[in-house]
Amino acid sequence: MDETALIRNAQHGDLDAFNTLVLAYQDIVYNTALRILGDEDLAADASQETFISAFRAINSYRGGSFRAWLLRTVTNACYDELRRIKRRPTTPLEPETEDGDEVESPRWLADPNASPENQLDQAELEHAIQHCLENLPTDFRAVVVLADIQGLDYAEVAVAVKKPLGTIKSRLARARLRLRECLQAFRELLPAAFRLEEERDL
Amino acid sequence: MTTPSFRDVEKLSTFLDGHLSQAENTRLEARIRSDPSVAAALADLRQARAILRRTPKRHVPRNFTLTPHMAGIRPPVPRLVPALSWASAMAMVLFVVTLGTNLLGQLSFGAAAPMLSAAPMTNENFGVGSGPAGTQAPAADNTQVTPTAEAYIMTAPEATAPGVTRLLPPAAVSAEKAAPEPVNIWLYIWLGLAVMLIAAALLIRQASLQAFRRKVGGKHNP
Numbered sequence: 001m002d003e004t005a006l007i008r009n010a011q012h013g014d015l016d017a018f019n020t021l022v023l024a025y026q027d028i029v030y031n032t033a034l035r036i037l038g039d040e041d042l043a044a045d046a047s048q049e050t051f052i053s054a055f056r057a058i059n060s061y062r063g064g065s066f067r068a069w070l071l072r073t074v075t076n077a078c079y080d081e082l083r084r085i086k087r088r089p090t091t092p093l094e095p096e097t098e099d100g101d102e103v104e105s106p107r108w109l110a111d112p113n114a115s116p117e118n119q120l121d122q123a124e125l126e127h128a129i130q131h132c133l134e135n136l137p138t139d140f141r142a143v144v145v146l147a148d149i150q151g152l153d154y155a156e157v158a159v160a161v162k163k164p165l166g167t168i169k170s171r172l173a174r175a176r177l178r179l180r181e182c183l184q185a186f187r188e189l190l191p192a193a194f195r196l197e198e199e200r201d202l
Numbered sequence: 203m204t205t206p207s208f209r210d211v212e213k214l215s216t217f218l219d220g221h222l223s224q225a226e227n228t229r230l231e232a233r234i235r236s237d238p239s240v241a242a243a244l245a246d247l248r249q250a251r252a253i254l255r256r257t258p259k260r261h262v263p264r265n266f267t268l269t270p271h272m273a274g275i276r277p278p279v280p281r282l283v284p285a286l287s288w289a290s291a292m293a294m295v296l297f298v299v300t301l302g303t304n305l306l307g308q309l310s311f312g313a314a315a316p317m318l319s320a321a322p323m324t325n326e327n328f329g330v331g332s333g334p335a336g337t338q339a340p341a342a343d344n345t346q347v348t349p350t351a352e353a354y355i356m357t358a359p360e361a362t363a364p365g366v367t368r369l370l371p372p373a374a375v376s377a378e379k380a381a382p383e384p385v386n387i388w389l390y391i392w393l394g395l396a397v398m399l400i401a402a403a404l405l406i407r408q409a410s411l412q413a414f415r416r417k418v419g420g421k422h423n424p
């Protein structure tokens with residue numbers, strides 16, 4: 001059954017049809033939440049909340065990119081969660097020692113000599129990206145996650161964050177600039193990632 | 203060579219995604235070729251985008267499919283169920299009203315009994331005071347001499363003259379038993395009706411629940 005038919009059936013209350021859509025989109029929803037929130041448990045909760053809200057509001061979907069419509073819901077859920085965390089912070093963004101002091105060099109900022117260059121794995125890259133994303137303002141973070149990590153086009157991002165195209169272009173440019181500066185600090189730690197890009201540019 | 207302005211960076215970022223107009227594209231390509239700082243800025247943006255695109259994808263920790271409970275779906279209630287429940291409630295109300303009336307009747311009768319036992323006009327109070335019953339008054343009076351009401355009840359019919367007895371059956375002979383009987387029948391009718399209606403409502407509800415569970419799958423809890 002194609003997506004349009006599944007959405008139509010879900011709009012008539014068919015939960016099985018909606019759950020088929022959930023299975024198709026849960027990866028992108030969860031990964032978007034994970035990159036915006038930076039926490040697996042919070043991302044899982046936000047994803048579940050997204051699908052519950054989406055089912056209840058599915059009749060407000062009037063066509064266009066269903067992916068963008070769904071990602072608007074998850075983006076809102078993430079904003080809500082971030083606001084909640086800001087009001088009641090429970091865990092520090094940076095790791096702490098037993099004495100409660102922040103660790104200045106978390107695992108992904110460890111001495112690069114500790115890891116042979118050719119053994120830097122995906123986890124290091126992921127940690128570096130997540131660290132830099134979390135240094136961005138939330139609005140910029142959402143745009144860059146949707147456009148560059150999830151691969152949405154500008155129109156879809158505009159739908160997902162409810163902003164005009166001009167704002168999306170501007171935020172994306174700023175976010176890319178700031179991420180470039182942040183990631184530059186990891187250049188020695190992540191030579192493979194940078195080298196691959198330089199080779200591609202040639 | 204000049205440092206690109208933010209407007210240039212924004213254009214370069216949009217250019218990178220292929221969202222500039224043809225005319226803007228041509229102008230920017232010329233600047234990229236002629237100005238190394240613009241070319242360097244473009245390279246930076248491209249590198250940032252490329253690294254972000256390589257962000258590892260995580261597997262979902264669990265499926266996020268919804269159960270009917272999570273989706274807020276409740277099993278449908280057949281229209282007959284509320285109708286039957288309402289009818290059952292009405293039957294119960296009638297039962298209670300009838301029971302109350304009956305009890306009140308018995309209470310007033312019970313309260314009247316001692317007075318009657320002390321009064322000489324007992325049979326008149328049972329609705330036999332008129333006509334030939336009046337002739338019975340002296341006989342009844344005689345029986346009232348007995349010390350207890352029970353004794354009177356036991357002896358009164360015997361003391362009644364045969365002619366009077368024939369006239370009394372509808373009311374006096376069974377004054378205690380016959381009067382509440384019609385009420386008792388209605389009590390049984392209302393109670394039985396209420397039980398049957400609520401049982402029917404429960405059965406229909408159960409059947410519809412089972413049909414709903416079969417439809418949504420046994421793993422879901424409604």
